[in-house]
Amino acid sequence: MIKVDLHSHSTISDGLMTPSELVRHAASQGVQVLALTDHDDVAGIDEARAAAVDSAITLIAGTEISVTWRNRTLHILGLRIDPQHPALQQGLARIRESRFGRAEGIASELEKIGIQGSLEGARQFASEGIIGRTHFARFLIANGHAKDMKTVFKRYLIKGKPGYVPHLWASLEEALSWILAAGGQPVIAHPGRYDLGRTLLDDLFNEFKLLGGVGIEVVSGSHHPEQYGQFADLAHKHGLLSSRGSDYHGPGHSYMSMGRLPDLPSQCQPVWHDWKEVRALAA
Ligand code: AMP
Ligand code: MN
Ligand code: MN
Ligand code: MN
Numbered sequence: 001m002i003k004v005d006l007h008s009h010s011t012i013s014d015g016l017m018t019p020s021e022l023v024r025h026a027a028s029q030g031v032q033v034l035a036l037t038d039h040d041d042v043a044g045i046d047e048a049r050a051a052a053v054d055s056a057i058t059l060i061a062g063t064e065i066s067v068t069w070r071n072r073t074l075h076i077l078g079l080r081i082d083p084q085h086p087a088l089q090q091g092l093a094r095i096r097e098s099r100f101g102r103a104e105g106i107a108s109e110l111e112k113i114g115i116q117g118s119l120e121g122a123r124q125f126a127s128e129g130i131i132g133r134t135h136f137a138r139f140l141i142a143n144g145h146a147k148d149m150k151t152v153f154k155r156y157l158i159k160g161k162p163g164y165v166p167h168l169w170a171s172l173e174e175a176l177s178w179i180l181a182a183g184g185q186p187v188i189a190h191p192g193r194y195d196l197g198r199t200l201l202d203d204l205f206n207e208f209k210l211l212g213g214v215g216i217e218v219v220s221g222s223h224h225p226e227q228y229g230q231f232a233d234l235a236h237k238h239g240l241l242s243s244r245g246s247d248y249h250g251p252g253h254s255y256m257s258m259g260r261l262p263d264l265p266s267q268c269q270p271v272w273h274d275w276k277e278v279r280a281l282a283a
Contacts, residue, residue, distance in 0.1 A: 005026065007246060009249045012127065012128070012129035013129055033057070033058040035079055036060075039063075040096050041063065046083075061080065062077055063078050065095070075190065076176070076189065077245075081183060088178040091175075096129075102165055103119060103132075115145065124139070173211055186214060193223075216231060216240050217231070218244065219262055221245065221256030222255045241268075
């Protein structure tokens with residue numbers, strides 16, 4: 001099977017590599033088709049595309065949109081988008097702006113437990129793109145509040161912990177409308193991470209499909225191997241295509257190294273089955 005990785009992050013969001021470093025790294029690990037899917041941003045696509053030409057790797061323009069659905073945060077990938085599309089650009093800009101207020105909220109919550117200067121600290125770990133919890137996590141680790149990413153999220157940044165601030169992201173309907181307007185394919189990122197029971201998952205997949213959603217991540221860096229088969233079955237049941245992505249954030253900050261993802265289970269119809277840029281490679 002062609003080595004396709006449809007989920008990755010650069011310094012534009014919370015990855016550790018610049019878009020061109022990321023593309024070169026992916027190519028060096030044998031990835032043939034890479035989607036750059038920064039959180040709520042498409043600012044890295046041009047640079048990634050240029051680097052892909054030099055590295056002989058196929059770059060898919062993407063983004064990972066933060067969504068609030070039934071009081072939970074979900075991530076929806078938009079694959080093969082036109083990054084210039086105004087509706088998509090305006091929607092993403094709105095989410096990015098709302099992240100600043102949330103970041104101030106996180107900093108003031110952390111101040112209450114005696115951690116000063118986290119907003120400036122987190123900003124230093126963020127480049128020109130979004131600010132998010134990962135940047136706070138890096139600041140907290142650098143200042144000795146936790147030893148690694150796993151611990152810092154568990155101790156400070158997840159629901160119920162001192163630095164967690166609830167936030168209203170885009171609606172599912174908005175995210176899909178922007179992706180579809182931009183000519184892209186909506187895919188639910190890491191559905192196994194949301195802790196949804198079977199009924200809620202069915203509700204989500206039904207609603208997603210009605211809104212124009214086409215696929216779910218089956219093989220994801222943040223799925224356990226036993227979840228691959230479960231989500232392959234659910235994709236089949238709902239008539240959804242299957243995707244595959246490492247969710248790479250950089251060395252030591254990822255669930256999965258690049259180029260190490262297993263193939264999709266054989267019963268899956270890949271989301272890229274009719275993409276001409278992938279067909280050209282298979283030929
Ligand atoms: P945000 O969109 O600002 O809420 O940040 C979400 C990002 O935080 C995710 O994309 C991951 O990169 C990171 N993240 C969330 N939970 C964890 C965790 N338990 N361990 C490590 N990173 C996490
Ligand atoms: Mn992330
Ligand atoms: Mn995600
Ligand atoms: Mn991601």
